[in-house]
Amino acid sequence: xxxxxxxxxxxxxxxxxxxxxxxxxxxxxxxxxxxxxxxxxxxxxxxxxxxxxxxxxxxxxxxxxxxxxxxxxxxxxxxxxxxxxxxxxxxxxxxxxxxxxxxxxxxxxxxxxxxxxxxxxxxxxxxxxxxxxxxxxxxxxxxxxxxxxxxxxxxxxxxxxxxxxxxxxxxxxxxxxxxxxxxxxxxxxxxxxxxxxxxxxxxxxxxx
Ligand code: AMP
Numbered sequence: 001x002x003x004x005x006x007x008x009x010x011x012x013x014x015x016x017x018x019x020x021x022x023x024x025x026x027x028x029x030x031x032x033x034x035x036x037x038x039x040x041x042x043x044x045x046x047x048x049x050x051x052x053x054x055x056x057x058x059x060x061x062x063x064x065x066x067x068x069x070x071x072x073x074x075x076x077x078x079x080x081x082x083x084x085x086x087x088x089x090x091x092x093x094x095x096x097x098x099x100x101x102x103x104x105x106x107x108x109x110x111x112x113x114x115x116x117x118x119x120x121x122x123x124x125x126x127x128x129x130x131x132x133x134x135x136x137x138x139x140x141x142x143x144x145x146x147x148x149x150x151x152x153x154x155x156x157x158x159x160x161x162x163x164x165x166x167x168x169x170x171x172x173x174x175x176x177x178x179x180x181x182x183x184x185x186x187x188x189x190x191x192x193x194x195x196x197x198x199x200x201x202x203x204x205x206x207x208x
Contacts, residue, residue, distance in 0.1 A: 007074035046160035103187030
């Protein structure tokens, strides 16, 4: 896991924008926009937000000038119809080169990591409850603000998210494997080791 952490690192290293659809949706929910009002109940249940909403968000995002020189998607596309819509957009924009990064992590490890994840509402830092000896409602080690668990990180919702992943998102991998653009990293390694694995794959002349 840690797709968000890795995506942010890569965006910094390559000087290109990082588009996390989860972050965009959480911002829309917090701001009570029409998209946010539509998305909230799906997100809280660990379900996917409908494809038409997501495809519109990405179409608007890719139309901005900052997207003209490359970008990193984090959490998109999550269904085959989203992938098909993206292929169509790339075709119109003349984008022919891209990579899909697959993180190998087993399901139990994902449940353990996400359900132990705590966030600080003040500085946005993420902590691992078990490893960093912090608890929900306890103080942030950096600033003292009370830590909380993301609504969709409870163990039950994480299991629902995994079921959705297996049903809707796993087929996206097949879609891109057919196109020969998938590279795989071992997501259980420490942050900097995963970052190095990705950098090597991005620079390797033969991508698979
Ligand atoms: P994330 O932060 O990537 O884990 O996303 C959090 C939640 O936002 C997901 O569980 C979905 O409910 C929703 N979401 C994010 N990206 C997508 C997407 N591409 N398609 C549908 N729902 C999404």
